[in-house]
Amino acid sequence: MSEALLYSFRRCPYAMRARLALRYSGVAVRIVEVSLKAKPAEMLALSPKGTVPVLSVGGQVIDESLAIMQWALAQHDPDDWLLQNEPAALALIAENDQDFKHHLNRYKYAERYPEHPMEHYRAEGEVFLQKLEILLAGRSYLLAEHLSLADVALAPFVRQFAHVDREWFASTPYIRLQTWLQRFLESPLFVAVMAKP
Structure with a gap:
């Protein structure tokens, strides 16, 4: 799998939870810290709505934090965070x-x-x-x-x-x-x- 790229903002709670799930699942990800006043063109090209987090991996773009969490846990969920999809x-x-x-x-x-x-x-x-x-x-x-x-x-x-x-x-x-x-x-x-x- 190609390296995952995450556009994030450190203090945004949505970005926080995406980073938490990615780190827990052990996904190798490069994090790009975004200035909300000057959003990078590359991020806007992937997700025109312009909000973080945005995950780009293997040609796929995921721009909802919960969907990023679920994607990460589908890769690896050693402690059963998903609780068998409770x-x-x-x-x-x-x-x-x-x-x-x-x-x-x-x-x-x-x-x-x-x-x-x-x-x-x-x-x-x-x-x-x-x-x-x-x-x-x-x-x-x-x-x-x-x-x-x-x-x-x-x-x-x-x-x-x-x-x-x-x-x-x-x-x-x-x-x-x-x-x-x-x-x-x-x-x-x-x-x-x-x-x-």
Whole structure:
């Protein structure tokens, strides 16, 4: 297989989860860090929508982060991140990518959405945090006793939500979620994919 090429932006949660899956699966990939103000013509030629991540491999272009993760895991998934294609994982990721991301954007950039105060958007996003806290009641990860696709796909977004107001997040009753997020942020895998190029 020819070398894979990934157009990425280090702090983008979609790009993060693509890099995490590619690294975990052991796919050899060259990462091109993109300036969102000056997107490279080569990337736009592959994917005119102009968002990261974009993976080019063996003549194939994949420009959705979840599809990149699934492609990577199809190559090699030693710890069963796919959980035998557990449908609950895809349902949770869809809820994250649609509803939670919607509230996260408004909470993070509340000044752009003056219809409601920041706390309103935060409360809307909290509904999802509460759901995750309940999922973590009996185990250390969201859907299994080990890291899975759901954890890795959601964690970059929960991280972003937590970092809008770290003091607030630390003061919440979501103790299991805080522990889950901290474990993820300190994991060798996350540290590796966040290293500055």
